[in-house]
Amino acid sequence: MAMADITIRGAGAFGLSIAWACVQRGARVQVIDPYGAGAGSSGGLVGALAPHVPENWNPKKQFQLESLLMAEEFWGQVEDAGGVSPGYGRTGRLQPLNDDRAVALARQREITAAQLWQGEAEWKVCAAADFAPWCPPSATGLVVFDSLSGRMHPRRACAALVASLAVRGVSVTADAAEQGQVLHATGYAGLQELSQTLDRPVGNGVKGQAALLRYDAGATVPQLYADGLHLIPHTDGSLAIGSTSERNFDDPTSTDEQIEEVIRRATTVMPLLRDAAVLERWAGVRPRAKSRAPMLGSWPDRPGHFIANGGFKIGFGMAPKIAGVMADLMLEGVNAIPAGFSVSDNL
Structure with missing residues (x-):
């Protein structure tokens, strides 16, 4: 050799x-x-x-x-x-805007995204209804959609x-x-x-716990970011949700009640997921410099x-x-x- x-x-x-x-x-x-x-x-x-x-x-x-x-x-x-x-898919991301301040900030970012993202992607305020039913509830009826997320x-x-x-x-x-x-x-x-x-x-490590649900949202729908959680539809008919950020931990790969809380929050944000079976719970330590x-x-x-x-x-x-x-x-x-x-x- x-x-x-x-x-x-x-x-x-x-x-x-x-x-x-x-x-x-x-x-x-x-x-x-x-x-x-x-x-x-x-x-x-x-x-x-x-x-x-x-x-x-x-x-x-x-x-x-x-x-x-x-x-x-x-x-x-x-x-x-x-x-x-x-x-892989560059399917974008939705984030709910739950108050007037969030809307104002998002509209400012529409302008800066147009400048900083060099016309290659956009960050725009949209009606949540445009994405129904695959959209988290929004108190203002508005969401941010960015076309850069994959x-x-x-x-x-x-x-x-x-x-x-x-x-x-x-x-x-x-x-x-x-x-x-x-x-x-x-x-x-x-x-x-x-x-x-x-x-x-x-540097150090930050433990994260995530879960995989059996839910086929479709291969082209955006990912969601709501209540501090990522909800990622995968092409195989599963949907990942996560994650925790734990600076102090004893067992780097064990899951516990914290992932159960993540699942609960995710199903509150997206009631469509309430009957979805949990396929897997995962934990690992992510390296942070x-x-x-x-x-x-x-x-x-x-x-x-x-x-x-x-x-x-x-x-x-x-x-x-x-x-x-x-x-x-x-x-x-x-x-x-x-x-x-x-x-x-x-x-």
Whole structure:
């Protein structure tokens, strides 16, 4: 077997996407994960590719915009290569506007979205009745619809990346000797390891619990964001709801009464879901870097080692552009990491 140019440790959203970007550029890649693909927070249920609000613009929001606009082509190429659907769709998102202040703010954002989203997507105030019955109740009768939000099924997306890599001769192995340059995309455990190595906190984990319901809302309806919850219709006739944000936890993968409360709130927001069977309850720890932006770049004082971590709730949405940026860095020595995303921003 030929020596690898790149060794990627971690087979979650970042690791697999970066592997795919490197392979597309002709690099020889090996992917190592003792637990298998999508074993951590990337193996969750929700899959909300939702943008930040179009105001107070900064490099993080610009990067996310560019990544969300890349998503259709990125996931389309992955599906074409491996024959497995990631469940991607840019179907938009609805959010209820429950008072006059929320309406006024949403109308201001209509204007800023037109400027900041460069005409590629819109944020608009609409009548809730236009989306009935698939629309959360709104006290004003109005909702925001944004056409930038997308969705995919996290596990299916990981499976799609694995399949596309397999076509190029790359598999996910439990262990192997490191070869070439090494990328560490190991999520929560990686943040803990880096904090210990550098003797300073660079991030932490936030536990989230989510649930999957048997409810076929249709493949083209928007995702919903109401009462602090994401409700994501998937193409397989299921609907994901989530999630909690738990900073303190004992068991990272156990579910408890908190997800039952999420289910209760979701069915209150959308009475259509009250009779839907719960297919699965899931919990995992999402990695959040100290800067709250993804942490990308060279590992300090470890030549040839790189880091891609801290996806938190936006990892899959950021993955297409992060994959390209990290391939640029490792294969071509081009550093296009935006302000606020570098490893040094978390030290």
